[in-house]
Amino acid sequence: MSSSVLTQLGSGIRHPRTLLALKTALAVGLAWSVAPHLPGSASDYPYYGPLGALISMHPTLMRSITTGLRTLAGLVIGMLLAATVIIFAEPNVVTISLVVGAGVLVAGARWLGAGSDTVPTAVLFVLIIGGPNADSYSVGYLVQMTAGILIGLAVNMLIFPPLTVGSARDQLARFRASLADQLDDMAQVLRESWPPEHEDWATRGTQLATVADDVRTALQAASDSRRINPRTRLRRNRHDLTRDYEDLAAFERITFHVRDITDVLANAVWGTEVRIDLDPEVCDVLSDAFTSISPTLRSWDEPTRSAALEEARSTLATVGARAQRAGEKPGSGMNPASVIALDLSRILAVVDDRQPE
Template structure:
C-alpha cells in the first residue's frame, strides 16, 4: 500500500475512533437502551398503569442526561411537575368543568409555575400534565393520572439506573483539555504580539489585534467545561477511581481569566497605539525589543505550565526581561510622555500577569 492510501486509512481510522469515543454517542446508546428497557418493564406494571405503557419510554428519554446529577435533578423535578399538573387538573375537575376557558387557565398557571426557581428542569411538564389529564383523561381522569404518573416514574427510574450502571459520565478530562487549550491560546496570542513588535513598523502582522472577543469566548467555554466536570463527579462512583482536584482547576481558571483581562488590555493598548488614529502613539524603537522579549517570556511560562514543567525558572526569566523593560522606560524620561504611555501600560499588564504566575509557582512549591 502506498503512502497516500495508508495515510487515508489511518486518517479514517482516527476519525472513526474519535466518533465512537464521543460523549454524544454514548449518551445516545444509553438512551436507546433505557427506552427499550422501560417499554418492556412498562407492560409488567400491575393495575391501571398497565393501560398506559407508552409513558414509561418517555420518562426514560427525559431522565438520561449527560451527568448523573443532572439526571437526578431532571427526573425528580419532572415527577414533581407532573404531580403539580395533575393536581391543577384535578382542581378543575372538582370545582369546575373542562372547557376552553378552564383549560386555557390551567395551562397558563402551569406555565407560570414552570418558571419557578425550583423547577429549573422538567418544569414544562406542569402544563403538559394538566392538559393531558383534562383532554386525554376525560372521564377516566383518575385512572389516567395514576397511570401517567406511575409509568413516567418507572421510565425515569430505568433511565437513572442505566445512566448509573453504564459508564456514568465523568467529564474531568474534558476540563483539563480545555484549560490546556486556553493556556495555549493565550501563549500563542502573546507570541504573536511579541513577533509583531519587532517587525517593520508599523507591523503588518495584525491578526492578534482583533482577537479579544475570541479570548473572552474561550474563557466562557472553559468555565462551562470545568463546571460540567464538577457536576459530573456528584453521585458518580467513578469519581472515586479517577480523583481530580477540581478546586485547583477552578483556581487555575480564575488565574487565566484574570490574565485574559490583562492580555486584552495589553492587546487593545498596543493595537490602538499602532493603528488607531485617535490615540496614535508609536512605541519608540528603543522599547520595542525589550517589550517583545518580556511578552515572549510570559508566553513561555504558559507553555511550560501546559507541558507540566516547573514554571519557577520561566517566571524568573520573565521577571528579568521585565526589569530590563522597566529600566529602559526609566531611561526615556526625556521623551514625550504620550509616546511612553502604551509601553508603560503594557509593562504594568505584564507585571500583573507575572504576579499571578509567581503565586501559582509558590503554591506549587508549597
C-alpha cells in the same frame, strides 16, 4: 479490519455524545419493553415510559437525577391543578384555559427547573386526553414516567457513568496555551514592519473572554459529573478540581491584562480608537518580554517553570527601565510602553503567585 480503524471506532464510541446517544437508545428500548407489563391502568399508556427514559438521560448523573425528580414534581403539580377543575367545575374552554394559565404561573418557580414545562403540559394532557378517565389516566401517566425515569437513571449509572473531568482539564490547558500564543503573536508584531501582514491577534480579546466562560462552564459540569458517580472511587478518577478552579481564576486575571495589551498595541498599529505612539526603540525589548513570559504559561505544571520565571523577571526589569526612559523624552506624551510593561508585570505576578504542587 485494521487496528487504526478499530482505534478510531473505539474513540468514536467513547465520545461523550456518542455514548450518551447509545445509552439513551438502550434506555428508551428497555422502557418500551417494560411499559406494557406495568400493573393496572399504567399498561394502557405505554408510550410515556420511553418518554420518561428520554427525559432522564443527561451528560451527568446528578443532572439526570435532578431533572427526573423535577419532572415528576411538575407532573404531580399539574395533575393536582387539573384535579381542581374536575372536582370543583367541569372541563371546558374557559376552565381549561384558566388552569393551564395557572400552570404556567406555577411553572415559574425556580426550584422546578427542567420540570417547569411539565406543569401546564400535565394539566392539558389530563383534562383533554384523560377526559372522563382522568383519574386512571393520571395514575398511568405518572407510573409510566416514573418507571421510564428510573430505567434511564439505572442505565446512565451502570453503563460508563459520565465523568468529564479530563475534558474540562484539557479545555483549561488549551485556554492557557491560547494566552501564551497571543503573547507570542504580539511579540512577532513588535518585530515586524507596520501595519503587520496578519491581524487576527488584534481581535482575539473577546474570543479569550468567551473561552474563559466556556472553561468555567466545563469545570462546573466536571464538578457536577463527580457527584454520586461510582467511577470517582477509582484512584485514577480521584482528581480534586479545586486546583483547576484556582488556575482558571489566575488565567481570567491574565486574560484581563492580555486584552488590555492587545488594545494598546492595536491602537499603536492602526489608531482605530485612539492614536497611540509607541517608541520604536522599545519595540524589541517589549517583544523580548512577551516571549519571556509566554514560556511561564506553557511550563505551568512543569519543572522548567522556575527557570522560565527567573528569565521573565530579568527581562521585565530591562523593559521597565527602557520604558521609563522612553517616557522621559520631550514631547513623548502618553507612554504606552509603560502601560504594556505594567500589564506584563501584573501577568508575571499572577504566574508567580501560583504555588507548585
